[in-house]
Amino acid sequence: MKHIIWRAMYDFEKEERWLNEMSAKGLSLSDYSWCRYVFEEKPNTQYIYRIELLENLPKHPESSAYLRFLEENGIECAAMYWRWVYLRKNAADGPFEIYSDNASQLKYYQRLLVFFNMLMGIEFGAGLTNLAMPMIHLFEGGRNGFPMMNLIIGILATGFGIIFFKIGQPIRKRIKKLKNEQLVME
Known part of the structure; x- marks a missing residue:
């Protein structure tokens, strides 16, 4: 079932x-x-x-x-x-670990961080670009209708950027821990 x-x-x-x-x-x-x-x-x-x-x-x-x-x-x-x-x-x-040594774990977590940082950057870029349009519109005197859709998309994309930043936090902590362990082993 x-x-x-x-x-x-x-x-x-x-x-x-x-x-x-x-x-x-x-x-x-x-x-x-x-x-x-x-x-x-x-x-x-x-x-x-x-x-x-x-x-x-x-x-x-x-x-x-x-x-x-x-x-x-x-x-x-x-x-x-x-x-x-x-x-x-x-x-x-028996046990199952893909990355058993410190160096391979560090490399994997760095790859994860690059992935999430890329997504975060795309979302923040799209968000800030879309948020800038309503601001520019206001400074120019708002002659042609307010770009509400840009404001909504900007807020949503910036929100997703924050989510990807939060997803990356435990990965950053893990990388820091692995680097410290690597220093102790050397």
Whole structure:
């Protein structure tokens, strides 16, 4: 039987924990699309889930080769969404970590931060551009109707920029922690 759960998650580590809790309850992820998780009942199989942001789209030759490599090592791709892949491994096969050493974790978190900073920059750019138009209109004396749509789009885009900034906060903290650990190890 399939279960569909709608849930907005912005912290991928919390999302991983939640997926692993669902697996412990006998629900296995079978599909994902924006905020929509589809689970199948598999009470006798428990998986460990990891979420990864690929460097390229899944159809890219490097990504395809990487996913094949994971599959050859007992890791299956439960779902894909843009560059995000939801990976799982049977819990009976032992622990499952994609990035086990400090250097690879640091590189991965930096890639995540670049991704979210890019989205944040696009949203802030669009937001501020659209917010500037009503301001310019007011300073020019407002001869032709007020650009209300620009104001609304500007507020929404700036709001999304703030959301992407907030999403990046735990990633920035994790990068700082990993860099400090790396300094201690050296």
